[in-house]
Amino acid sequence: MSEAELDRLFQALADPTRRDIVRRVTVGEYSVSGLAALYAMSFAAVQKHVAVLERASLVAKQKRGREQMVRGNHEGLQKARRLLDEYEAIWRQRAERIADILAEG
Amino acid sequence: MSEAELDRLFQALADPTRRDIVRRVTVGEYSVSGLAALYAMSFAAVQKHVAVLERASLVAKQKRGREQMVRGNHEGLQKARRLLDEYEAIWRQRAERIADILAEG
DNA sequence: CTGATCTACAACCATTTGGTTGTAGAATAC
DNA sequence: GTATTCTACAACCAAATGGTTGTAGATCAG
Numbered sequence: 001m002s003e004a005e006l007d008r009l010f011q012a013l014a015d016p017t018r019r020d021i022v023r024r025v026t027v028g029e030y031s032v033s034g035l036a037a038l039y040a041m042s043f044a045a046v047q048k049h050v051a052v053l054e055r056a057s058l059v060a061k062q063k064r065g066r067e068q069m070v071r072g073n074h075e076g077l078q079k080a081r082r083l084l085d086e087y088e089a090i091w092r093q094r095a096e097r098i099a100d101i102l103a104e105g
Numbered sequence: 106m107s108e109a110e111l112d113r114l115f116q117a118l119a120d121p122t123r124r125d126i127v128r129r130v131t132v133g134e135y136s137v138s139g140l141a142a143l144y145a146m147s148f149a150a151v152q153k154h155v156a157v158l159e160r161a162s163l164v165a166k167q168k169r170g171r172e173q174m175v176r177g178n179h180e181g182l183q184k185a186r187r188l189l190d191e192y193e194a195i196w197r198q199r200a201e202r203i204a205d206i207l208a209e210g
Numbered sequence: 211c212t213g214a215t216c217t218a219c220a221a222c223c224a225t226t227t228g229g230t231t232g233t234a235g236a237a238t239a240c
Numbered sequence: 241g242t243a244t245t246c247t248a249c250a251a252c253c254a255a256a257t258g259g260t261t262g263t264a265g266a267t268c269a270g
Contacts, residue, residue: 003121003124006118006119006121006124007119007120007121009119010115010116010118010119011115011116011119011227013111013115014111014112014114014115014116014119015112015227015228016108016111016112017228019108019111019188022192023192023195026192026195026196026199027195027198027199031246031247032246032247033245033246033247041228041229041230042229042230042231043246043247044229044230044231044232044248044249045228045229045230047247047248047249048227048228048229049228052227063247065237065238065246066236066237066238066245066246066247067237067245067246067247068246068247068248072196072199074196077189077192077193077196080189081186081189081190081193083124084182084185084186084189085186087127087128087131087182088182088186090128090131090132091131091177091179091182093132094131094132094177116257120257120258122258136216136217137216137217138215138216138217146258146259146260147259147260147261148216148217149218149219149259149260149261149262150258150259150260152217152218152219153257153258153259154258157257168217170216170267170268171215171216171217171266171267171268172215172216172217172267173216173217173218211270212269212270213268213269213270214267214268214269214270215266215267215268215269216265216266216267216268217264217265217266217267218263218264218265218266219262219263219264219265220261220262220263220264221260221261221262221263222259222260222261222262223258223259223260224257224258224259224260225256225257225258225259226255226256226257226258227254227255227256227257228253228254228255228256229252229253229254229255230251230252230253230254231250231251231252232249232250232251232252233248233249233250233251234247234248234249234250235246235247235248235249236245236246236247236248237244237245237246237247238243238244238245238246239242239243239244239245240241240242240243240244
Protein backbone atom coordinates (compact mmCIF):
# COMPACT_ATOMS: atom_id res chain seq x y z
CA MET A 1 0.00 0.00 0.00
CA SER A 2 2.05 2.94 -1.27
CA GLU A 3 1.82 6.43 0.16
CA ALA A 4 0.76 7.81 -3.22
CA GLU A 5 -2.03 5.25 -3.34
CA LEU A 6 -3.27 6.31 0.09
CA ASP A 7 -3.05 9.95 -0.93
CA ARG A 8 -5.28 9.27 -3.92
CA LEU A 9 -7.68 7.24 -1.80
CA PHE A 10 -8.28 9.73 1.00
CA GLN A 11 -8.14 12.65 -1.41
CA ALA A 12 -10.88 10.96 -3.44
CA LEU A 13 -13.02 10.49 -0.33
CA ALA A 14 -12.57 14.12 0.74
CA ASP A 15 -15.41 15.45 -1.42
CA PRO A 16 -19.16 15.09 -0.72
CA THR A 17 -20.12 14.59 -4.39
CA ARG A 18 -17.56 11.82 -4.75
CA ARG A 19 -18.68 10.13 -1.52
CA ASP A 20 -22.24 10.23 -2.83
CA ILE A 21 -21.14 8.66 -6.11
CA VAL A 22 -19.36 5.90 -4.20
CA ARG A 23 -22.53 5.15 -2.22
CA ARG A 24 -24.74 5.11 -5.28
CA VAL A 25 -22.59 2.98 -7.54
CA THR A 26 -22.11 0.47 -4.73
CA VAL A 27 -25.86 -0.12 -4.58
CA GLY A 28 -26.70 0.13 -8.28
CA GLU A 29 -25.08 0.72 -11.64
CA TYR A 30 -25.02 4.14 -13.27
CA SER A 31 -23.71 5.48 -16.54
CA VAL A 32 -21.56 8.62 -16.28
CA SER A 33 -24.43 10.67 -17.71
CA GLY A 34 -26.85 8.93 -15.33
CA LEU A 35 -24.70 10.16 -12.46
CA ALA A 36 -24.32 13.61 -14.00
CA ALA A 37 -28.12 14.01 -13.99
CA LEU A 38 -28.10 13.75 -10.18
CA TYR A 39 -25.92 16.76 -9.42
CA ALA A 40 -26.19 20.49 -10.01
CA MET A 41 -23.01 20.63 -12.05
CA SER A 42 -21.86 20.02 -15.59
CA PHE A 43 -21.36 16.61 -17.16
CA ALA A 44 -17.63 17.31 -17.44
CA ALA A 45 -17.37 18.05 -13.71
CA VAL A 46 -19.00 14.72 -12.82
CA GLN A 47 -16.79 12.99 -15.38
CA LYS A 48 -13.75 14.40 -13.56
CA HIS A 49 -15.06 13.21 -10.19
CA VAL A 50 -15.50 9.71 -11.61
CA ALA A 51 -11.95 9.85 -12.97
CA VAL A 52 -10.63 10.77 -9.51
CA LEU A 53 -12.53 7.85 -7.98
CA GLU A 54 -11.26 5.54 -10.71
CA ARG A 55 -7.62 6.46 -10.06
CA ALA A 56 -8.25 5.72 -6.38
CA SER A 57 -9.65 2.27 -7.20
CA LEU A 58 -12.93 3.19 -5.57
CA VAL A 59 -14.83 2.80 -8.81
CA ALA A 60 -14.43 1.05 -12.16
CA LYS A 61 -15.85 1.84 -15.58
CA GLN A 62 -17.05 -0.64 -18.13
CA LYS A 63 -18.18 0.24 -21.63
CA ARG A 64 -21.67 -0.89 -22.59
CA GLY A 65 -22.75 0.30 -25.98
CA ARG A 66 -22.15 4.01 -26.10
CA GLU A 67 -22.49 4.28 -22.35
CA GLN A 68 -19.77 3.92 -19.76
CA MET A 69 -21.16 2.05 -16.77
CA VAL A 70 -19.71 2.95 -13.37
CA ARG A 71 -19.66 0.35 -10.64
CA GLY A 72 -18.21 0.30 -7.16
CA ASN A 73 -14.76 -1.21 -6.69
CA HIS A 74 -14.26 -2.77 -3.31
CA GLU A 75 -10.49 -2.75 -3.58
CA GLY A 76 -10.03 0.93 -2.75
CA LEU A 77 -12.43 0.88 0.17
CA GLN A 78 -10.69 -2.13 1.67
CA LYS A 79 -7.31 -0.44 1.48
CA ALA A 80 -8.60 2.67 3.23
CA ARG A 81 -10.25 0.53 5.89
CA ARG A 82 -7.06 -1.43 6.38
CA LEU A 83 -5.13 1.73 7.21
CA LEU A 84 -7.71 2.94 9.70
CA ASP A 85 -7.78 -0.53 11.27
CA GLU A 86 -4.01 -0.31 11.62
CA TYR A 87 -4.30 3.05 13.38
CA GLU A 88 -6.98 1.55 15.60
CA ALA A 89 -4.64 -1.31 16.52
CA ILE A 90 -1.85 1.11 17.41
CA TRP A 91 -4.31 3.02 19.57
CA ARG A 92 -5.39 -0.14 21.39
CA GLN A 93 -1.75 -1.16 22.00
CA ARG A 94 -1.16 2.23 23.53
CA ALA A 95 -4.23 1.87 25.73
CA GLU A 96 -2.99 -1.54 26.90
CA ARG A 97 0.46 -0.17 27.60
CA ILE A 98 -1.03 2.55 29.75
CA ALA A 99 -3.19 0.00 31.56
CA ASP A 100 -0.07 -2.08 32.25
CA ILE A 101 1.79 0.89 33.65
CA LEU A 102 -1.13 1.70 35.90
CA ALA A 103 -1.29 -1.94 37.03
CA GLU A 104 2.44 -2.01 37.81
CA GLY A 105 2.50 1.38 39.51
CA MET B 106 -21.40 13.44 11.09
CA SER B 107 -21.62 16.44 8.74
CA GLU B 108 -20.29 16.45 5.20
CA ALA B 109 -17.90 19.29 6.04
CA GLU B 110 -16.56 17.23 8.94
CA LEU B 111 -15.92 14.27 6.66
CA ASP B 112 -14.30 16.56 4.11
CA ARG B 113 -11.86 17.80 6.76
CA LEU B 114 -11.22 14.26 7.99
CA PHE B 115 -10.37 12.62 4.69
CA GLN B 116 -8.61 15.72 3.44
CA ALA B 117 -6.43 15.60 6.57
CA LEU B 118 -5.60 11.94 5.96
CA ALA B 119 -4.69 12.58 2.32
CA ASP B 120 -1.11 13.62 3.04
CA PRO B 121 1.79 11.31 3.96
CA THR B 122 3.36 13.73 6.46
CA ARG B 123 0.05 14.12 8.26
CA ARG B 124 -0.56 10.37 8.32
CA ASP B 125 2.91 9.92 9.83
CA ILE B 126 2.16 12.54 12.48
CA VAL B 127 -1.08 10.73 13.35
CA ARG B 128 0.83 7.46 13.79
CA ARG B 129 3.53 9.01 15.94
CA VAL B 130 1.33 11.02 18.28
CA THR B 131 -0.89 8.00 18.81
CA VAL B 132 2.06 6.06 20.19
CA GLY B 133 3.85 8.83 22.07
CA GLU B 134 3.60 12.51 22.83
CA TYR B 135 5.44 15.14 20.82
CA SER B 136 5.72 18.89 20.98
CA VAL B 137 5.17 20.73 17.71
CA SER B 138 8.89 21.45 17.46
CA GLY B 139 9.61 17.81 18.34
CA LEU B 140 7.53 16.80 15.34
CA ALA B 141 9.08 19.49 13.15
CA ALA B 142 12.52 18.01 13.80
CA LEU B 143 11.41 14.78 12.10
CA TYR B 144 10.62 16.18 8.68
CA ALA B 145 12.59 17.92 5.94
CA MET B 146 10.44 21.03 6.01
CA SER B 147 10.09 24.23 7.99
CA PHE B 148 8.62 24.48 11.47
CA ALA B 149 5.76 26.58 10.08
CA ALA B 150 4.90 23.86 7.53
CA VAL B 151 4.63 21.21 10.26
CA GLN B 152 2.66 23.65 12.38
CA LYS B 153 0.16 23.96 9.53
CA HIS B 154 -0.10 20.18 9.19
CA VAL B 155 -0.85 19.89 12.90
CA ALA B 156 -3.51 22.60 12.54
CA VAL B 157 -5.15 20.64 9.70
CA LEU B 158 -5.17 17.50 11.86
CA GLU B 159 -6.56 19.45 14.79
CA ARG B 160 -9.47 20.83 12.76
CA ALA B 161 -10.19 17.25 11.69
CA SER B 162 -10.26 16.05 15.33
CA LEU B 163 -7.44 13.63 14.59
CA VAL B 164 -5.11 15.36 17.03
CA ALA B 165 -5.35 17.66 20.04
CA LYS B 166 -2.90 20.16 21.48
CA GLN B 167 -2.24 20.86 25.12
CA LYS B 168 0.01 23.58 26.42
CA ARG B 169 2.80 22.47 28.74
CA GLY B 170 5.14 25.25 29.74
CA ARG B 171 6.25 26.93 26.56
CA GLU B 172 5.68 23.78 24.55
CA GLN B 173 2.49 22.69 22.86
CA MET B 174 2.11 18.93 23.27
CA VAL B 175 0.35 17.07 20.45
CA ARG B 176 -1.52 13.89 21.25
CA GLY B 177 -3.71 11.63 19.14
CA ASN B 178 -7.46 12.18 19.27
CA HIS B 179 -9.44 9.01 18.73
CA GLU B 180 -12.64 10.87 17.87
CA GLY B 181 -11.68 11.75 14.30
CA LEU B 182 -10.38 8.28 13.48
CA GLN B 183 -13.57 6.67 14.77
CA LYS B 184 -15.71 8.91 12.59
CA ALA B 185 -13.70 8.05 9.50
CA ARG B 186 -13.90 4.37 10.36
CA ARG B 187 -17.64 4.63 10.89
CA LEU B 188 -18.14 5.94 7.36
CA LEU B 189 -16.03 3.21 5.79
CA ASP B 190 -17.88 0.63 7.87
CA GLU B 191 -21.14 2.03 6.54
CA TYR B 192 -19.89 1.66 2.96
CA GLU B 193 -18.79 -1.86 3.79
CA ALA B 194 -22.28 -2.66 5.09
CA ILE B 195 -23.88 -1.31 1.91
CA TRP B 196 -21.50 -3.46 -0.10
CA ARG B 197 -22.39 -6.57 1.87
CA GLN B 198 -26.11 -5.91 1.48
CA ARG B 199 -25.59 -5.67 -2.26
CA ALA B 200 -23.63 -8.91 -2.27
CA GLU B 201 -26.44 -10.63 -0.37
CA ARG B 202 -29.03 -9.24 -2.74
CA ILE B 203 -27.11 -10.65 -5.68
CA ALA B 204 -26.77 -14.00 -3.91
CA ASP B 205 -30.56 -14.02 -3.34
CA ILE B 206 -31.25 -13.28 -6.99
CA LEU B 207 -28.94 -16.09 -8.04
CA ALA B 208 -30.61 -18.45 -5.55
CA GLU B 209 -34.08 -17.54 -6.86
CA GLY B 210 -33.16 -17.68 -10.53
C1' DC C 211 17.83 41.47 32.72
C1' DT C 212 19.51 39.05 28.44
C1' DG C 213 19.44 35.48 25.33
C1' DA C 214 17.60 31.29 23.58
C1' DT C 215 13.56 28.43 22.52
C1' DC C 216 8.85 27.43 21.28
C1' DT C 217 4.90 28.96 19.25
C1' DA C 218 1.53 31.75 16.43
C1' DC C 219 0.47 34.07 12.46
C1' DA C 220 0.80 36.92 8.29
C1' DA C 221 2.34 37.44 3.55
C1' DC C 222 3.78 35.40 -0.35
C1' DC C 223 4.43 31.79 -4.18
C1' DA C 224 3.76 27.59 -7.17
C1' DT C 225 0.81 23.85 -7.90
C1' DT C 226 -3.44 21.39 -7.50
C1' DT C 227 -8.37 21.25 -7.33
C1' DG C 228 -13.12 21.82 -8.67
C1' DG C 229 -15.61 23.99 -11.59
C1' DT C 230 -16.74 25.98 -16.43
C1' DT C 231 -17.23 25.98 -21.80
C1' DG C 232 -16.16 24.19 -26.18
C1' DT C 233 -14.76 20.74 -29.57
C1' DA C 234 -14.61 16.18 -31.44
C1' DG C 235 -15.30 11.11 -31.79
C1' DA C 236 -18.37 6.78 -31.21
C1' DA C 237 -22.56 4.48 -30.85
C1' DT C 238 -27.55 4.56 -31.28
C1' DA C 239 -32.18 6.15 -33.30
C1' DC C 240 -34.92 7.30 -37.17
C1' DG D 241 -27.84 8.56 -44.76
C1' DT D 242 -28.75 12.46 -40.66
C1' DA D 243 -29.63 13.64 -36.03
C1' DT D 244 -29.07 12.62 -31.30
C1' DT D 245 -26.76 10.86 -27.27
C1' DC D 246 -22.84 9.67 -24.53
C1' DT D 247 -18.23 10.24 -23.78
C1' DA D 248 -13.39 12.15 -23.82
C1' DC D 249 -10.43 15.83 -23.48
C1' DA D 250 -8.44 20.47 -23.83
C1' DA D 251 -8.30 25.23 -22.24
C1' DC D 252 -9.45 28.30 -18.98
C1' DC D 253 -10.49 30.40 -14.18
C1' DA D 254 -11.03 31.08 -9.08
C1' DA D 255 -10.01 29.12 -4.85
C1' DA D 256 -7.56 25.95 -1.91
C1' DT D 257 -3.18 23.51 -0.73
C1' DG D 258 1.53 22.90 0.70
C1' DG D 259 5.33 25.06 1.05
C1' DT D 260 8.43 29.29 2.17
C1' DT D 261 10.25 33.54 5.00
C1' DG D 262 9.68 36.98 8.38
C1' DT D 263 7.86 39.09 12.57
C1' DA D 264 6.35 39.02 17.24
C1' DG D 265 4.69 37.13 21.84
C1' DA D 266 5.59 33.72 25.79
C1' DT D 267 8.34 31.00 28.52
C1' DC D 268 12.58 29.19 30.24
C1' DA D 269 17.92 29.31 31.28
C1' DG D 270 21.92 31.72 32.96
